[in-house]
Amino acid sequence: MKDILLLEPVFKEKVWGGKKLKELFGFPIPSDQTGECWGISGHVNGTNKVVNGPFEGKTVRQLWEENRELFAEEEGEEFPLLVKIIDAQDDLSVQVHPDDKYAKEHEGYEFGKTECWYILDSEPGAELVVGHNAESRDELKEMVDEEKWEELFRRVPVQQGDFVYVPSGTVHAIGKGILLLEVQQSSDITYRFYDYNRPGQDGKLRELHIEESIACSMVPHEDPALDRPSWEEDGLKVERLIKEEYFTVHKWSLKKQGDTLKRLNSSYQLVSVIEGSAKVQTEEAVHLVKQGDHFIIPSTVDSYEISGDVTIIVSESTK
Structure with missing residues (x-):
């Protein structure tokens, strides 16, 4: 096999999703509340099919299991990365992802979730939540219990071309009006801190994971040093x-x-x-x-x- 593997995207409808994936990329999205395009994935919750060459019709997940020579014989049970485009028509929940150790111990999965974002487009005034203002885990729990959300979360303005690194344990949220490319560990484990008392697509309030979120959060928050040579x-x-x-x-x-x-x-x-x-x-x-x-x-x-x-x-x- 001496050719590239062209992939068919996988789409995810979200309560906060929109229609920019269709407007900007021409994707055949399933509805006007489509939040994610999984562009490169071997995850069990959504893996891409190859659309060219001798492996046409096979998924990235199958190739990882059966044709490891395509991936330099890299070890591991799971394809390591997941690449998405995210369209946030509304605010995403404020959440945190576990590290590998917590994911293995509590979810039985190989990976936690460290990710990064390249901002493709943003509306004026668009913001991310990145980090929190609690100095200790006890203070974090107290502010959550008292629902001091505006005091707790750190908001960061963004614009096209910005890059944000979000290691596991970082409290974060993508704000409305942001379109971004995400590269992450191949994990779908998300713990929600706060979701604006918003119903999901089934009309019920979406589940929160307060205990897990507090346990996984980096305390105190530290912004990673970034170098973009x-x-x-x-x-x-x-x-x-x-x-x-x-x-x-x-x-x-x-x-x-x-x-x-x-x-x-x-x-x-x-x-x-x-x-x-x-x-x-x-x-x-x-x-x-x-x-x-x-x-x-x-x-x-x-x-x-x-x-x-x-x-x-x-x-x-x-x-």
């Missing part, structure tokens, strides 16, 4: 957004139509096209990709070329 390589602008325990994420920008990126490949890469379009050429085929497309460059591809006027997010597992 950038450089140019033969017409390609490269920006490293994050390099940490679970993943490395880069933004690659080809400046103009006709620019070509040539790459040797040693591992596998998860690619999300966030702007423009491009031609991807491997040893076996040529593909045209556009904004919203997601694909995997497997480790069996020795080299490839990308040409066009395009911006992509490239994610790699660092487990």
Whole structure:
């Protein structure tokens, strides 16, 4: 297999979702309350099908189980990363995710959930919740018990092009009017602190997980130090957004139509096209990709070329 794996997206309807995934990317969303596009996933709750080549019709989950050579023989029971596009028409719940240790002990799952966000678009005044103001776990519990939500949560304004790192244990929420690309550990474990007394799609109040949220939260909150080095390589602008325990994420920008990126490949890469379009050429085929497309460059591809006027997010597992 010397070609890329083009993927069919998986959509998730959410009470806070909207229709930007259709308006901006042309996705065939199931309703006007579609909150998430799972672009690259091997998770049991939603795994993508391959739409080209000899593995057409197989899922990423199946390939991870049956064709590990595509992923540099990386170890682990679960495909390690999940890449999403999130459309927040309304505020998401304020939540926290466990680390690996807590997830294994309490949920029986391999991964906790560390994630990061690249802001694709935001309405004026849009904000995230990132962190809290409690100095101790006792103070955190007291402020939650007394429902001092406005005093407790730290709000951060964002705009297009911002990048936010959200390690496990970070109290957080995506605010309304934000469209973002999320790269995360392949986990669907979420503990809700607060949900605005909002009914879910079934008309009932959504479950909160106060005890688990307090147990998992980083106390006191600390903002991670971020370094975003950038450089140019033969017409390609490269920006490293994050390099940490679970993943490395880069933004690659080809400046103009006709620019070509040539790459040797040693591992596998998860690619999300966030702007423009491009031609991807491997040893076996040529593909045209556009904004919203997601694909995997497997480790069996020795080299490839990308040409066009395009911006992509490239994610790699660092487990």
